[in-house]
Amino acid sequence: SxxxxxxxxxxxxxxxxxxxxTCNYTNYSPAYLQWYRQDPGRGPVxxxxxxxxxxxxxxxxxxxxxxxxxxxxxxxxTASQPADSATYLCxxxxxxxxxxxxxxxxGTTLQVKP
Amino acid sequence: DTxxxxxxxxxxxxMGNDKSIKCEQNLGHDTMYWYKQDSKKFLKIMFSxxxxxxxxxxxxxxxxxxxxxxxxxxxxxxxxxxLGDSAVYFCATSAADTQYFGPGTRLTVL
Numbered sequence: 001s002x003x004x005x006x007x008x009x010x011x012x013x014x015x016x017x018x019x020x021x022t023c024n025y026t027n028y029s030p031a032y033l034q035w036y037r038q039d040p041g042r043g044p045v046x047x048x049x050x051x052x053x054x055x056x057x058x059x060x061x062x063x064x065x066x067x068x069x070x071x072x073x074x075x076x077x078t079a080s081q082p083a084d085s086a087t088y089l090c091x092x093x094x095x096x097x098x099x100x101x102x103x104x105x106x107g108t109t110l111q112v113k114p
Numbered sequence: 115d116t117x118x119x120x121x122x123x124x125x126x127x128x129m130g131n132d133k134s135i136k137c138e139q140n141l142g143h144d145t146m147y148w149y150k151q152d153s154k155k156f157l158k159i160m161f162s163x164x165x166x167x168x169x170x171x172x173x174x175x176x177x178x179x180x181x182x183x184x185x186x187x188x189x190x191x192x193x194x195x196x197l198g199d200s201a202v203y204f205c206a207t208s209a210a211d212t213q214y215f216g217p218g219t220r221l222t223v224l
Contacts, residue, residue: 032211043118043204043215044157089157093211101170102213104157 002027006090006105013080014113021075021108023090028103030092033066033073038087038107047088048075080112117141118216120205126222127195135190135219137205145169146188147206147213148180157204163188195223 004025013019023033032051036044050057050066050073057064063076077084087107094101118139127133139146147170148160162170166182177193188205200223205216 034211041218043206043218044213046212046214049211087155101159101162103159107155 002094002103004028004090004092004103004105006088006108008106008108010109010111012111012113015081017080019077019080019084019110019112021088021090021110023073023075023105025071025092028071028092028094029068030094032093033064034091034102035062035064035073035075036089036091036104038089044089077110080110082112082114085110085112116217118205118207118214120203120216120219122219123217124220124222126224128224129195129197131195132191132193133195133221134192135203135205135221137188137190137216139186139205139207139214139216141207141209141214142185143207143209143214144185145208146182147208148188148190149204149206149215151202151204151218153201161188161190192221195221197223199223 006023032049034049035047037047038044048064050064052068061078065074087109089104089107091102091104094103121136145164147162149157151157160172160174161180163182179191182188202218202220204218206213
């Protein structure tokens with residue numbers, strides 16, 4: 001069956017360290033994978049998209065990798081700050097292209113301690 | 115200006131009632147969605163509309179009926195509410211590959 005999984009346990013790290021979140025999927029061949037941030041009581045906010053032919057993508061302190069052989073994406077936040085504390089969701093298109101039919105992981109909650 | 119807005123933000127109602135949630139977007143996007151996020155935080159797509167036409171309809175009970183009066187609005191009407199309908203409902207729009215979510219409506223069925 002098709003699955004997309006994130007580490008459901010909260011990730012606690014010290015300010016200034018690099019946070020690494022994992023997203024694994026099975027039985028999909030997504031054209032791209034996305035990462036969203038969700039704060040309590042709010043809707044998800046788009047952060048980054050990485051396509052199947054891209055190994056890595058960066059945006060400021062954020063970095064995403066995409067390994068289609070391992071069927072895994074890693075999401076890194078460097079020089080983490082308490083303001084980065086939130087739940088991070090990965091999502092991929094269930095179709096083979098941009099069908100808009102996103103399937104989301106359950107999210108990993110990141111807590112950055114000062 | 116809020117890009118995607120939903121009303122109400124909170125909705126508390128009794129089992130068996132009928133309720134509606136409204137969504138409006140000012141981004142000019144053609145595609146709009148309804149998602150349900152349950153207590154375990156799983157976010158699942160329910161419906162998708164493109165230019166007022168239904169294009170995605172997941173396995174959702176018939177009690178849920180989306181309505182799109184125009185491109186900027188997608189409302190969700192729920193009949194005969196059940197306890198299991200309690201969740202946060204998000205409206206979203208998309209442009210290219212990115213989705214933009216509303217603030218959510220927390221529905222509690224007593």
